[in-house]
Amino acid sequence: MNYKQLASIGAFVWMSSATVPLLAQNEIDILRYSFQESLGSTRTMAMGGAFGALGADLACLSGNPAGIGLYRRGDAGWTTGFASKKAKVNLNGQFGNANQLTGSSTNFGIALSYPSVNPDWPVTTLAITTTRKANFNERIEIEDATLDASLLDVFLAEAMGTVPPDLYDRAPFTSSLAWETYLLDPHPNNNPTAYISAIPSGGVWAGKTIERSGRLNETNIGLGSGLNERLYLGASIGIISSTFDETAIHHERPRIDSLQLNEWEFQERLSVEGSGLNFKLGVNLAATNWLRLGLAYHTRSRITFTDEYSTTIRSAFKSGENYDYNSPFNRLEYVIYTPSRLLTSAAFIMGKYGIVTADYERVDYGSGTLNASALSGPNAYDFETENEAARELYGMSHAARVGVEFRIQRDWRLRAGAGMETSPFTPAANISVDANRYTGSMGWAYRTEKWYGAMTYRRSWYERDIYLFSPELINAGRLQKTHGMVVATVGFRM
Helix, strand or coil: CCCEEHHHHCCCCCCCCCCCCEECCCHHHHHHHHCCCCCCCHHHHHCCCCCCCCCCCHHHHHCCHHHHHHCCCCEEEEEEEEEEEEEEEEECCEEEEEEEEEEEEEEEEEEEEEECCCCCCCEEEEEEEEEEEEECCEEEEEEEEEECCCHHHHHHHHHCCCCHHHHHHHCCCCHHHHHHCCCEEECCCCCCCCEEECCCCCCEEEEEEEEEEEEEEEEEEEEEEEECCCEEEEEEEEEEEEEEEEEEEEEEEECCCCCCEEEEEEEEEEEEEEEEEEEEEEEEEECCCCEEEEEEEECCCEEEEEEEEEEEEEEEECCCCEEEEECCCEEEEEEEECCCEEEEEEEEECCCCEEEEEEEEEEEHHHCEEEECCCCCCCCCCCHHHHHHHHHHECEEEEEEEEEEEEECCCEEEEEEEEEECCCECHHHCCCCCCCEEEEEEEEEEECCCEEEEEEEEEEEEEEEECCCCCCCCCCEEEEEEEEEEEEEEEEEC
């Protein structure tokens, strides 16, 4: 079994979903790979991601693949830029603020249109695109938060009732390391299964630093065509690739000067790679010359992950003695099924003046599941506890997006968009902050018959509850996340 500390792997924990922080792959993994953003080309991003009823854009394959059917000639384009993630933490009145800037390619691909001899289906388009669905790059930090409890209290409760040699089997990544670094000691009552902590009372000054990197990309191969230039159909297969790396360091100093312990830290290292598949079906209807309607369905994604996990505990005492102990190196393979998605959309075509468009998307995050891989064998862990937690903590989320595009003279376009997605959590998660996600965007473009260029600025923000460790021992803090992006597109019509 692979153990993780919920406090760090869950971004300081997004919800109070456990009373002890030592779990196998858990419901937080489901949310991480399901909580995606409406990224793509500069045009789709500038219009708030509300593009389901429109078409002739390379990002259509990741939303409504029927939009590919609106192409009349080939297209090749690349969208890239910079992404900034800012994390602001407020924990017991102590503030932490961290920012990370990285490069990010959000969309690139090619569409090839083929004329048909059938006048009812005049053009068929084959497209291949790669779209960024989530950026995991971020840094979260908090220093010297005043706590009345210690992470050692969790390790102590875990070790109780187990003789020291058996700790290596029961808790090889946590309390066994605390025992080896003299953070847990034998109880004075000589009970071989009882322990005392190096911080028995008085609380601590605690801090945490989390460094994350990675992305979730989706390569779509799709086909689209239109019936009498009125009804457009499209389908695509999505090939998912994901990486996620995290280093989390939890450190503490006792608030009582008389204790022999000076300071200690718990470090976790996690590296995850995944690949998977999904399918998308879409339809667009040109109801009138000024109204277009769209509908798309995304199946559940089946993603096979392999993660590698290890921990280290270090302790420093006032006597000058320092201890350092590493856990075993653990590797595990498992499968996550992310939720399906349903998208409906409408667009109002204002002749040569511009477009107003709107999308609605529904996602039931509680339907995501963890499963054993095919190679796990007949006695594999069934993840029923984690899946039950996901069903209890996550629920139906609704997203509304709107966008506009105005034509300026012949070749220039101005674009803007906004959106809101309701919280993915249910009341049972006891979230105390505004967990809705908000987005805003704006951009411009220059288009000719042969090439086009564009730029977009997009910003999203939301809040989460945070815990340094067990919610039963400490109060929730507030984590504010802001994701800003500046991207540019260059493309050519063929």
